[in-house]
Amino acid sequence: MINTEQQRSASGSSQSPRSPSSQPYLSVSVTDPVKLGNGVQAYISYRVITKTNFPEYQGPEKIVIRRYSDFVWLRDRLFEKYKGIFIPPLPEKSAVEKFRFSAEFIEMRRQGLDLFVNRIASHPELQQSEDLKTFLQADEETMERLRSQDTGYFKKKPADLMQIFKDVQSKVSDVVLGKEKPVEESNPEYEKLKHYIFELENHLAEAQKHAYRLVKRHRELGESLSDFGKAAKLLGACEGDALGKAFSELGMKSEALSVKLQREAHQLLMNFEEPLKDYVRAVQSIKATIAERANAFRQQCELAETMKLKEINLDKLMLTRSDKVGEAEIEYKELKAESEDSTRRFETIVRLMNEEIVRFQEQKTLDMGIAFHNFSKGQARLASSIADAWRTLLPKLEACSSS
């Protein structure tokens, strides 16, 4: 949890958890995972503790119980309302059944959820959200009601989402789908950004894959050291005398190092592999925003087109002094308002995205900097203790040969 608090304060937000009470602050922690329910319906619930001096909130501290689908609800609501902003990513929904309640998985998820809420709480716009307040403050019954009502964006129209992604990635896909070429922004800078995001995901996914394998390698090396140590001890028992003792000591050291390796494997998973995975998720969230922007752009274009048609029609009607003019005028005015709304929405998205991308890059440099630091520190520490452990054996081995 210290990690996430560090993350929070490093994110350059205007809130810091330990600031004096005169400064507005909002700090959240997700803790105490508890398994509830039975069998197929079993799930984990978390304690969400909010400390704040925001006037709209019941302060200074409020505790609620939430489960994973509540977090999903919050994410979906924010995604709908704050188009253009990169909504912080959630840890993955499901996992292999057996693994789902393992201590490691629960801890990884808790860490991910904590990060998620804190990033929202420290985002200048998102922290104003009503839905956030509901999430942090409402009682469990209300939350349950809301959660079951809302189907959520990501559950709706998956086909549409896929469509949007396709459009963004390749411009020719629509010929295959039998649709006419969709309307797209012709903004070279934006094209570059889209290309960057998609490429970035590939590179990051590969790095994360190897990071995960590296965790496994640590575990495997630990296991083989443990087995080797046992075998050495048995061999030592066979040999007896000084040599037997030497084997025995080697075996013990080997087993001790095995423990260190297992520990480092866990650290590696939490402090290096997870941040990389988090990075990948963040990029995927940006892709969703990109899709939203494409959507908004298309809407804007369509409305502009429709409006033009209506305008032409209106002029025609006015010329013919038709009695439908009044109706048409009203329709036109409505359409115009809609079109302006749509344009405004699109422009907001563009503006927000420009700000967000800068924030994102800075945030990621910090996040990865910390991850790299932890990674290299961990590796250095591990290698050092390996060297130290084996080194203590040398004088003993010396003594054996001279005797």
Added chain:
Amino acid sequence: MMGSDNQVFEEAHVYASREEMENLVLDDDNSSSKSFSNYRSATSLSPPILVTPADSDPLLAPPPYRDLRNPNAPDNNGNNQSYIEPPSYADVIFRPFDETNPAVNEINGVESSNQFVDSPHSSTSPVSSTSSDYIKITVSNPQKEQEMSNSLVPGGNTYVTYLITTRTNIPEFNGSEFSVRRRFRDVVTLADRLAESYRGFFIPPRPDKNVVESQVMQKQEFVEQRRVALEKYLRRLAAHLVIRKSDEFKLFLQVQGKLPLPTSTDMASRMLDGAVKLPKQLFGESTALVAPQEVGQPAKGGRDLLRLFKELKQSVSNDWGGSKPPVIEEDKEFLENKERMSDLELQLSNASQQAEALVKAQQDMGETMGELGLAFIKLTKFENEEALYNSQRARAADMKNVATAAVKASRFYRELNAQTVKHLDTLHEYLGLMLAVRSAFTDRSSALLTVQTLLSELSSLQMRAEKLEAASSKIFGGDKSRIRKIEELKETIRVTEDAKSVAINEYERIKENNRTELERLDKERRADFLNMLKGFVVNQVGYAEKIANVWAKVAEETSGYANENS
């Protein structure tokens, strides 16, 4: 952190495969980029060679790790190998080991009392501490040859011969350098004849016969594997102080042309003789004599079928607690030793397996670390190319440091592993030797069985003689035919007595061989194992320190991020 040398970094070519990674040109902060030699997988890595002190024989084995004072020295194979970091750093790590640590000198093959095993650290028979005897054997130049006569098929069988070159100063050999061509069949013959002549000795086991089709026999890889195995085998024989001076070994190494040793097929033809003789023996038509000189060998097929039956009968009666063999004090000690060897073999087998698993785990670690490094290098390049913001460039620089460290660490792991393989190989070697121990113990058991068979044969013959004498003494003047039978029987008894003496001598001889060999095995095994442990540990320490330093540097470079959060 921020000001990365993009131009210098440009030299990092980004590739996907491990091969390409090995060719990766990485820049280092204060030296120009160097190219890196190809590192093969741990199992086939040739030992890193280095500059040896001027007065040492270049044929003597190099120390297990490089003398980093001269990182660019070409090795014996002419490969130019260089290290990444500047020599001064490496010196700090390894000089203390090289110069002040006597353990290292021992590992360097300067002093090794190993006679049983081809020490993993030497390519020659190590200089024995007692004499300056020297013998080096090389197996090379495999060639296909045709079998001329005896073939039913015109064109005949093809087989492979190897050139066996010996250099020695041992006086029992005539000459100091000589070569012969031998085929694998000859090696089998040598091994079989040695087994017969040196019963009770721990004779290093020969390479396996491979039952494969002739096509595979000629494949490059198979021939090369066999060449290596033959060389190892001959070197082990040469390392055995008694066997190296045997006639069989000398003939094998020196005599040109056909190997002048009876082959096992010659022995097999004796089988046919034996099959003919058996019915006669069973019907008692020929005397079931065991010629004295023959008891020097265990009963085999061939002429000894009847003897086999008798000894089988004897061993069965032994088992059923019939006539007990003469119990000798030593037997208890022998049984204890046998038990100990059996236990040792079990533990060695286990340890050998776990050692292999450990080596694999280390190798995998190195590979994955390298792949991780490569992935980050690609990412760095990508970020740098697409950078719009300084935050990206900063991140790219951080990534580059991590990537470089990961690739370095990966190389260290692989070198560590190559060394580990050589050290832990000692376990495999001694495991192989346990076969020889078992076979030597079997020699003893079968010699004992021969003795016991003869003893009980003798006692039954004597009983018969007594009966006949008692019977004939009742008839005055004697029964001419009965008297004749008694004479024959007495003759048989005399011959059997002789055979018994020979058998007992043989048995005692084998027992003594067992004893001295066991003593030597224990002494040398202890020394070799101790060396192995030291080598293994020194290796682990050395490389762990190097890896730690590589990562400590990156931790230092990224420490700014940690401070922001404390």
